Amino acid sequence: MAQLINLEAIYVMWLREMKRFFRAKSRIAGSLAMPFFFLAFLGTGFMNVRFSGMPPGVNYIDFLAPGVIGMILLFASLTAGISVLWDREFGFLKEIMVTPVSRVSIVLGRILGGVSTALIQGILILLISLGMGSKIVGIFGVLSSLVFMVLISAGFVGLGIAIASRMKDIHGFSLIMNFVIMPIFLLSGALFPLEGLPTWLIALAYIDPLTYGVDGLRGCLIGISHFNLLVDFLVLLCFCIVMVGIGAYLFEKTEVD
Amino acid sequence: MADAIEINGLTKVFDGLVAVDHVSINIAEGELFGLLGPNGAGKTTLIKMLATLLMPTSGTAKVSRYDVTKDPDKVRRCIGIIFQDPSLDNRLTGKENLDFHARMYGMDGELRKERMSEVLDLVELKDKANVLVENYSGGMKRRLEIARGLMHHPEVLFLDEPTLGLDPQTRRHIWEYIRNLNKKEDITIILTTHYIEEADYLCDRVAIIDYGKIVALDAPKNLKYSIGVDIISLEISNSADNFVAMLGKLKWIKKMKEHDGFLDLSVKNGETRIPELMNIAQKAGVVVQSVSLRKPTLEDVFLHYVGKTIREEETSVKDQVRERMRRRWHN
Ligand SMILES: Nc1ncnc2c1ncn2[C@@H]1O[C@H](COP(=O)(O)OP(=O)(O)OP(=O)(O)O)[C@@H](O)[C@H]1O
Ligand SMILES: [Mg+2]
Numbered sequence: 001m002a003q004l005i006n007l008e009a010i011y012v013m014w015l016r017e018m019k020r021f022f023r024a025k026s027r028i029a030g031s032l033a034m035p036f037f038f039l040a041f042l043g044t045g046f047m048n049v050r051f052s053g054m055p056p057g058v059n060y061i062d063f064l065a066p067g068v069i070g071m072i073l074l075f076a077s078l079t080a081g082i083s084v085l086w087d088r089e090f091g092f093l094k095e096i097m098v099t100p101v102s103r104v105s106i107v108l109g110r111i112l113g114g115v116s117t118a119l120i121q122g123i124l125i126l127l128i129s130l131g132m133g134s135k136i137v138g139i140f141g142v143l144s145s146l147v148f149m150v151l152i153s154a155g156f157v158g159l160g161i162a163i164a165s166r167m168k169d170i171h172g173f174s175l176i177m178n179f180v181i182m183p184i185f186l187l188s189g190a191l192f193p194l195e196g197l198p199t200w201l202i203a204l205a206y207i208d209p210l211t212y213g214v215d216g217l218r219g220c221l222i223g224i225s226h227f228n229l230l231v232d233f234l235v236l237l238c239f240c241i242v243m244v245g246i247g248a249y250l251f252e253k254t255e256v257d
Numbered sequence: 258m259a260d261a262i263e264i265n266g267l268t269k270v271f272d273g274l275v276a277v278d279h280v281s282i283n284i285a286e287g288e289l290f291g292l293l294g295p296n297g298a299g300k301t302t303l304i305k306m307l308a309t310l311l312m313p314t315s316g317t318a319k320v321s322r323y324d325v326t327k328d329p330d331k332v333r334r335c336i337g338i339i340f341q342d343p344s345l346d347n348r349l350t351g352k353e354n355l356d357f358h359a360r361m362y363g364m365d366g367e368l369r370k371e372r373m374s375e376v377l378d379l380v381e382l383k384d385k386a387n388v389l390v391e392n393y394s395g396g397m398k399r400r401l402e403i404a405r406g407l408m409h410h411p412e413v414l415f416l417d418e419p420t421l422g423l424d425p426q427t428r429r430h431i432w433e434y435i436r437n438l439n440k441k442e443d444i445t446i447i448l449t450t451h452y453i454e455e456a457d458y459l460c461d462r463v464a465i466i467d468y469g470k471i472v473a474l475d476a477p478k479n480l481k482y483s484i485g486v487d488i489i490s491l492e493i494s495n496s497a498d499n500f501v502a503m504l505g506k507l508k509w510i511k512k513m514k515e516h517d518g519f520l521d522l523s524v525k526n527g528e529t530r531i532p533e534l535m536n537i538a539q540k541a542g543v544v545v546q547s548v549s550l551r552k553p554t555l556e557d558v559f560l561h562y563v564g565k566t567i568r569e570e571e572t573s574v575k576d577q578v579r580e581r582m583r584r585r586w587h588n
Contacts, residue, residue, distance in 0.1 A: 012360040020348045023389075091344040095405075098308055099361040100334035256310045 005108070009101040013109025014116065017080065021117045028121070031076060035068045035125050039132055042191065053195025055224045065129035066145075066217035067190030069122050070152065070210055074185055076121045077153040080114030081160015081247065082176065089170050094256045103252040107161060111244060114157035115150055122149045126221075137223040145220035151236040152213040158243030165250035188214045194226065209239040259322070261286040261413050261445040262307065266316035269302050269469075276302040278469035279316065284447065284462075289439045291460035292449040293555075295563060299469040300449040301341050304415050307447070308338045321412050339406035341417035341449075343398065347391040351382055351401050354390060355408060362409040376404035379434055380427070396423055403431060407438065414438065416448035420455060428452075432459060457555045465562050472562045480558045486511055487527030488557055489534065491520045492547040500541035504534075514560065523557070 021028070043061040054063065087093040096106060126142070136142060163176060187201070188210035194202055205211050216232035219225030225232065262284040269277040277299040284290045292300045305311040307320055309329040318325045321335035345354050352373065359369040377383045380400035390398060403419055416435070420428040436459065438444045450456050456463045457477045464474040473480060493500070497520060504510055504522070509530065512523040524530050527550045538545050553561075560566055 006363075008360050008363060012357055016346065016349065016353075016357060019353065020346075023348055090347065091340065091342050092346045094310060094340055094342075095344045095346075095358070096361070097310060098333060098336070098338055099358075100330060100363075101361050102330065255312060257305065 004102050004104050006101050006105040009099075009105045010109040010112060013096075013106060014113045017110070017113025017117060021113075021120075031072070031079075032121060032124060032128075034075075035072045036128060038068050038071070038191075039064065039125075039129055039134075043132060043134075051192045051196060053193035055193075058222065058224060059134070061129070061132065061134045062222050063193075063218070064191065065126070065134040066221050067188070067214050068129065069125050069145075069149070069217055070188060070190050070214040071185055072125050073118050073122045073149055073152045073213070074156055074181065074188075074210055076118035077114050077156035078160040078176075078181055080117055081110070081157040081162075082164045082173070083114075084110070084161055084164035084251070085167055085170050085173065088164075088168075088256065097254075097256050104248055107244070107248040107251050110161060111154055111157045111247075114160070115153040118153035118157070119146070119149055122153070136221045141220045141223065145217050148213060148216040148220060148232070148236065151233075151240045152210065155209060155236065155240040155243045158240070158245075158247035161247035162243065162250045165247070165254040184208055184210050187211065189226070190214050209236065212236050212239075259286055260284060260319075261288065261321060262447070263319040264307070264316070265318070267303070267306060267313050267318050268315045269299075269306060269311060270314045275469050277306070277313075280466075280469070280471055281316075282464060282471065282474065284445065286445055287439070287443050289436075289446045289459055289461045290448070291456040291463040292447065292466055293451075293453070293456050293463055293559060294449070294466035295565065298466045300466060301417055302469075303466070304338070304417050304447065304449060308336060308415055309333055335412040336415065337406050337409055337411035337413075338415040339403055339417060339419050341421070343402075345390050345398055345402060345405075348389065350387050350389055351377070351393070352386040354401060355405055358405050358408055364409060372408045376408050379407070379430065380404045396427070399423060400427065407434065410438070410442055410444065413445045413447070416446060418449055418451060421451065428455075435459060453555045453559065463555070465559060467563045473558070477555050477558075481553045481555065484523070484553055484558055484561045486523040486525050486553065488551050488553055489522045489524060489527050489531065490549045490551070491522070491534070491538070491545050492518060493520055494518070494544045494546055495542075497541075497543055500538060500543040503537055503541055512561065514566075516566075521557075523553075523561070 039061070043064050046060045049060065084093065087096065130136065163180070187205045187208045189205060194205050194211070197205065212227065212232040212235040215225045215227050216229060216236065219229040219232065260283045262282070264280055264282045267277060267280045268275065280303060292303065294300050302311065306313050307318055307325060309325050309332050312326060320332045323331040323335070325332050346357070349357065355373050355376070356369065359373065364372065377386055380403055382397060382400055382404065385393065385397060390401065393401065399422060406414065406416070419435070420431050423431070432455070435446060439446050448459070460477065462474065462476050463480060464471050466472065475483065497515070501513065501515070501520070504513060510522050510524055514521040531548060531550070535545065556566065
């Protein structure tokens with residue numbers, strides 16, 4: 001039995017993600033651009049629009065900011081998980097898979113790296129939204145929002161790893177972008193309240209894990225949420241555990257050729 | 258001595274294509290074993306199954322006494338591998354790639370530094386150690402991969418075309434190092450190669466593999482002996498079609514091969530046949546410019562069993578295409 005939890009290996013996997021992240025400055029700028037434009041243009045454009053179901057006394061930008069943070073977390077963590085595919089493409093996956101490190105440790109290192117980089121981007125967007133005038137309820141809210149950010153990221157890194165472990169090459173990549181990321185994002189209530197939607201869409205939104213993530217972030221940051229925060233937390237926790245489990249399981253099974 | 262590797266009826270099928278076909282080999286501890294075969298023979302597939310990266314379709318294999326499907330973790334702890342295809346992280350520096358490897362193999366700080374400097378010296382990359390790998394040339398990347406594979410001194414080391422595309426001088430260095438690892442550190446080594454002279458020079462035993470099957474297996478010396486014939490090489494200036502047709506009727510010519518103005522004939526007791534050949538050449542109106550008689554080389558053995566010569570260009574072209582594909586995806 002290989003040592004299941006190998007701290008050195010987890011550390012070095014994490015270190016690699018961080019180095020790659022900070023070296024790709026243009027990519028960071030690129031991935032921050034979209035949420036930034038969402039905040040800047042949607043935030044001001046819809047400033048005076050009243051969506052049905054919008055909590056009273058809440059500015060659109062305040063409502064939008066947690067949604068956009070959820071968006072960057074989704075994008076960043078799925079991308080980090082799917083980077084398994086890029087490692088496969090460039091051959092580095094072989095190097096990782098042939099080492100005597102348990103698959104569990106490899107997956108944990110990847111998740112830790114993915115969560116760290118997603119968290120950094122999430123916090124940057126939070127700061128930007130504050131700079132743009134969105135209000136938050138206080139420092140405790142910010143701290144508890146970090147818990148939600150971690151859960152969201154870890155769950156979606158897990159999902160990314162699971163998807164990437166099942167794919168042979170990068171050709172299905174845009175398929176995933178369009179059929180996984182966009183529905184998850186648009187159905188999550190990040191841009192508009194769910195209350196106004198037809199029932200069948202609401203049903204879909206309720207099985208979208210990001211819905212609970214965005215709702216939790218909103219509860220923490222602006223003090224208004226659709227569900228009870230504890231419900232958000234528990235649903236996300238389950239999502240996170242299940243996804244990490246599935247990701248680790250499928251990664252364990254993957255072949256490298 | 259115990260066997261480092263026991264392969265029994267190992268088979269791998271890729272959607273109908275039998276890449277490795279019931280291969281059975283035992284490799285002794287401390288042996289330097291070579292796999293020689295043309296493109297697509299199944300060398301890499303075989304090695305990947307032994308290295309636990311691919312699941313066999315059927316058959317079994319044990320490496321360092323552990324079964325590759327039942328105990329992959331234990332196998333991984335005993336082996337090292339240098340892959341044929343690129344396997345570096347281009348966004349890390351050379352040193353960081355080595356450091357990653359060393360930590361994954363649980364080497365502690367002192368040993369890590371010592372080995373890193375040792376292998377970087379060997380492949381002469383010390384002054385490039387802190388440069389991002391994406392700025393390395395193809396040969397430098399290859400050397401770094403070799404350095405990395407040699408770092409953790411495993412019990413069994415797999416080298417998949419280790420010196421492909423390297424200049425002769427570097428190749429010589431690597432050969433000496435591989436030899437040393439094998440003899441001084443007692444590491445069992447299995448290498449695949451397209452270079453006949455590499456197999457001949459380095460390997461204790463060589464298996465020739467074609468279409469996934471082992472067609473010959475022995476020490477290079479015995480292999481040469483086994484085809485038991487001399488090679489007469491005729492240098493011919495004009496068209497030889499007529500001549501070739503006439504020779505084709507002769508029973509004592511085991512094999513005939515034309516290449517770049519030469520005609521190679523495999524015959525027994527070559528010395529005694531030369532005069533006869535000269536007569537026939539004259540009748541056919543062919544001008545023979547030179548004749549040489551030689552004992553078979555491993556190249557001839559290969560030709561004998563596989564029916565064609567190993568063509569190195571083929572691989573290098575394929576590798577260049579692969580490398581280019583990868584680059585294109587690299588944003
Ligand atoms: N993942 C795969 N899916 C389908 N076919 C494969 C796969 N990997 C290898 N093959 C096929 O299996 C056969 C053996 O390939 P392999 O790479 O083992 O050959 P090789 O002896 O290493 O060749 P080379 O000298 O070119 O490296 C080839 O016909 C190849 O096309
Ligand atoms: Mg090969």
